[in-house]
Amino acid sequence: MSEHRQATPVIDQAAIMHAARKLEQGGLVAFPTETVYGLGGDAENPDAIAAIYAAKGRPANHPVIVHVAPEADIAYWAATVPVEARRLIASFWPGPLTLILKRAAHIPDAVAGGQDSVGLRCPAHPVAQALLREFRGGKGGVAGPSANKFGHVSPTTAAHVREEFGDDASSPLAYVLDGGQSEVGIESTIVDLSRIDTHGPVLLRPGQVSAAQIAAVLGVPLSLPDASAPRASGTLDAHYAPHTPVVQVATTDLADVLQRLAAQGRKVALIHRGAATGNAMALRPMAEEANDYAHDLYAALRDMDHAGADLIVVEAPPGTAQWQGINDRLRRAAFDSQGILARLLPA
Secondary structure, rough: OOOOOOOOOOOHHHHEEEHHHHHHOOOEEOOOOOOEEEEEEEEEOHHHHHHHHHOOOOOOOOEEEEEEOOOOOOOHHOEEEEOHHHHOOOOOOOOOOOEEEEOOOOOHHHOOOOEEEEEEEOOOOOHHHHHHHHHHHOOOEOOOOOOOOOOOOOOOOOHHHHHHOOOOOOOOOOOOOOOOOOOOOOOEEEEOOOHHHHHOOOOOOOOOOHHHHHHHHHOOOOOOOOOOOOOOOOOOOOOOOOOOOOOEEOOHHHHHHHHHHHHHOOEEEEEOOOOOOOOOOOEEEOOOOOOOOOOOHHHHHHHHHHOOOEEEEOOOHHHHHHHHHHHHHHHHHHHOOOOOOHHHOOO
16 A cells, blocks of 8 residues: 555535535535545436536436445345345445446436446445435435546546636535545446346446456456447546557557657646656656555546646556556547657657
């Protein structure tokens, strides 16, 4: 565990109650989870869901995840709860794992982007749990995509949320519940169990809970999504992106690429794991261990986005299993910048 991790957040019960009342009134509340901050609204209030989509600029067919309290009745939200879901809940909840299940008929389809499934997660963050227990007496659900504009870098602090949405009367948020910096730092693993009888468990988005850990519990490997897999949060090709173009460069090529960019007068912000080699106007050293790297990833992208650089260069992380979630986020962050190095540095 790296030294920068914070102590367990203090629960401010007055703030929790205030946030819960705002949610019950149909307002939007940003709240901390162990993954990233969520933009919360009452999952059973279609107007609140519509407000989330409007605030984020999110496509209406892109589903959001419902966060529930540890004591929640999952059968209230899901038409069926297969035994595989029960096993994963017992092993990984509360925690950074989202399960896609068949949606119960009375749950608004708005929260599912019009699909017949619903994404459910029980967060481990103590402030999130306190909010979920206070909201509707622990029997409600809070729809909570990441608290940022659609496609942008996810927030891992309350300050990131305020930077994204403002902190005045023009903000779409009724309240920002501060719980310190998110511990995990990247979004939850998403596993589809809504087609378990025909497709088995399917990994829709990697995260801190690995495919190997899930497979060990279920006794079968996870499949990759096919064309008919449910749409899920954070799975579009371009996502998690700062405004500054992002490129990944292998460690073996890093010094040469930085030197050639400097020779062209390009301003570079560098996110690196090893020794910083070459010229860069801003440097962000990162941890060698995957969980610590993930904890700092989005803050690093946001910081480098403010550096005034022409390009954010990321020293490519290892390709091993524990880095799968990180590599997934970096690949999506860099998607719209594909080919930029080839154009800037022709062979």
